[in-house]
Amino acid sequence: MQEPATKKPPRTAPPEARRDQLIEATITSISKHGISGTTLAKVTAEAGLSLGLVNFHFKSKEALLTATLTHLADEHRGLWISESSRSDVAPAEKLQAIVNAQFHPRICNRRKLSVWFAFFGESRPRTAYRKVTGPLDEERQNATAELCAEITTEGGYCGIIPETLSATLESLFDGSWLNILMYPDRFTRKMARDNVMEYLHLCFPRDFESRVTNPQS
Amino acid sequence: MQEPATKKPPRTAPPEARRDQLIEATITSISKHGISGTTLAKVTAEAGLSLGLVNFHFKSKEALLTATLTHLADEHRGLWISESSRSDVAPAEKLQAIVNAQFHPRICNRRKLSVWFAFFGESRPRTAYRKVTGPLDEERQNATAELCAEITTEGGYCGIIPETLSATLESLFDGSWLNILMYPDRFTRKMARDNVMEYLHLCFPRDFESRVTNPQS
DNA sequence: ACATTGATTGAATAACCATTCAATGGAGTC
DNA sequence: GACTCCATTGAATGGTTATTCAATCAATGT
Numbered sequence: 001m002q003e004p005a006t007k008k009p010p011r012t013a014p015p016e017a018r019r020d021q022l023i024e025a026t027i028t029s030i031s032k033h034g035i036s037g038t039t040l041a042k043v044t045a046e047a048g049l050s051l052g053l054v055n056f057h058f059k060s061k062e063a064l065l066t067a068t069l070t071h072l073a074d075e076h077r078g079l080w081i082s083e084s085s086r087s088d089v090a091p092a093e094k095l096q097a098i099v100n101a102q103f104h105p106r107i108c109n110r111r112k113l114s115v116w117f118a119f120f121g122e123s124r125p126r127t128a129y130r131k132v133t134g135p136l137d138e139e140r141q142n143a144t145a146e147l148c149a150e151i152t153t154e155g156g157y158c159g160i161i162p163e164t165l166s167a168t169l170e171s172l173f174d175g176s177w178l179n180i181l182m183y184p185d186r187f188t189r190k191m192a193r194d195n196v197m198e199y200l201h202l203c204f205p206r207d208f209e210s211r212v213t214n215p216q217s
Numbered sequence: 218m219q220e221p222a223t224k225k226p227p228r229t230a231p232p233e234a235r236r237d238q239l240i241e242a243t244i245t246s247i248s249k250h251g252i253s254g255t256t257l258a259k260v261t262a263e264a265g266l267s268l269g270l271v272n273f274h275f276k277s278k279e280a281l282l283t284a285t286l287t288h289l290a291d292e293h294r295g296l297w298i299s300e301s302s303r304s305d306v307a308p309a310e311k312l313q314a315i316v317n318a319q320f321h322p323r324i325c326n327r328r329k330l331s332v333w334f335a336f337f338g339e340s341r342p343r344t345a346y347r348k349v350t351g352p353l354d355e356e357r358q359n360a361t362a363e364l365c366a367e368i369t370t371e372g373g374y375c376g377i378i379p380e381t382l383s384a385t386l387e388s389l390f391d392g393s394w395l396n397i398l399m400y401p402d403r404f405t406r407k408m409a410r411d412n413v414m415e416y417l418h419l420c421f422p423r424d425f426e427s428r429v430t431n432p433q434s
Numbered sequence: 435a436c437a438t439t440g441a442t443t444g445a446a447t448a449a450c451c452a453t454t455c456a457a458t459g460g461a462g463t464c
Numbered sequence: 465g466a467c468t469c470c471a472t473t474g475a476a477t478g479g480t481t482a483t484t485c486a487a488t489c490a491a492t493g494t
């Protein structure tokens with residue numbers, strides 16, 4: 001008797017599909033139990049697979065963790081790159097696209113933020129993190145610095161140091177992520193984005209709108 | 218034959234001294250090995266004591282971790298409170314004191330930042346964190362919001378929302394900590410502090426100096 | 435049908451670790 | 465000097481977990 005509602009999934013799948021499946025389960029497990037609470041038994045149970053599969057598709061638990069981080073980092077980079085690399089928009093719009101990517105629901109949700117901070121928090125994973133995403137973080141910061149420089153020049157702004165601004169933005173991004181993760185009642189994605197935009201309005205008033213009504217206008 | 222260089226320490230010490238000793242060793246161990254890599258064997262070895270002592274002076278490993286976090290939180294709170302609660306200084310100066318405390322070498326060093334982010338990163342410790350320092354974080358944010366409101370009123374500033382500003386500051390603090398921990402070559406304590414002050418100059422130009430030479434003046 | 439190949443399973447292994455506790459030590463008290 | 469009371473020690477215990485691997489399964493080619 002076949003069940004009409006659920007087609008039975010094939011018992012075997014291509015390795016790449018299994019890898020993705022295990023990575024997704026790892027993200028879920030880390031978000032629920034942290035890195036130290038994430039065991040291969042929990043990951044495979046979450047994925048609905050058997051214990052031995054991790055060491056078959058990945059060399060080791062550590063390799064699985066690194067692959068999970070790489071997966072998130074690539075997803076993040078893919079988003080902000082695609083949103084800000086169009087050649088037909090102004091620098092201010094590109095910068096805004098980077099901010100939007102930072103707080104995009106697909107990236108900035110507590111399930112995935114948990115994983116980022118799990119890597120920040122453990123020293124061995126932290127080393128892995130530096131290797132994997134250090135260059136990507138630097139790339140993004142250089143991109144924002146470049147855009148800030150363009151906005152400064154084109155807009156004729158004074159007293160702006162692009163590197164200071166991009167470093168401040170970088171910290172704002174990370175700190176907002178942390179607060180959204182820790183205090184979701186007090187810090188929301190939308191609020192964080194608005195605050196960053198408000199900061200950009202302070203720096204570049206003619207290129208970024210304020211959400212605060214300006215009594216002068 | 219007595220060794221002249223080292224007086225032998227007494228074999229036994231008051232419980233409070235042992236507790237501090239174990240907490241210090243825990244901070245060191247977490248900074249070296251993360252929370253999951255921190256075993257009671259490593260902590261006691263670091264402290265030069267024997268394995269069983271932790272469960273004698275603390276109920277459990279988890280109690281030791283919570284005590285460690287509380288120790289750091291109290292140290293942090295003690296610093297910014299003492300620096301900003303004097304009644305004879307202007308609000309801007311108090312706000313600056315909070316910023317200074319945030320980047321004080323005693324608080325903001327990689328050894329201790331490691332511990333903060335270890336707690337952020339693991340979900341069970343994160344729950345403990347929320348209980349221990351959630352109220353303290355809120356207290357500090359309320360204090361900065363209050364100061365921002367006073368500065369706004371006294372300085373006659375427009376278009377400033379104190380809550381937005383204090384939330385932005387809070388994120389800037391945390392994000393700076395993270396970058397100092399992750400990328401000490403690119404982010405230093407001094408630089409982070411200067412960037413925050415530059416942000417405050419943007420908000421309250423008449424109360425905070427800019428480090429950028431202003432061509433208009 | 436049969437064989438081959440590669441994916442999958444889960445029991446077995448070995449290492450690690452928090453916690454317990456009986457034994458020891460030493461400082462103060464009588 | 466003997467006694468008492470804690471602090472201290474570290475071996476033993478029990479539970480957990482990453483990794484291995486022999487056996488099983490399913491799909492594909494012949």
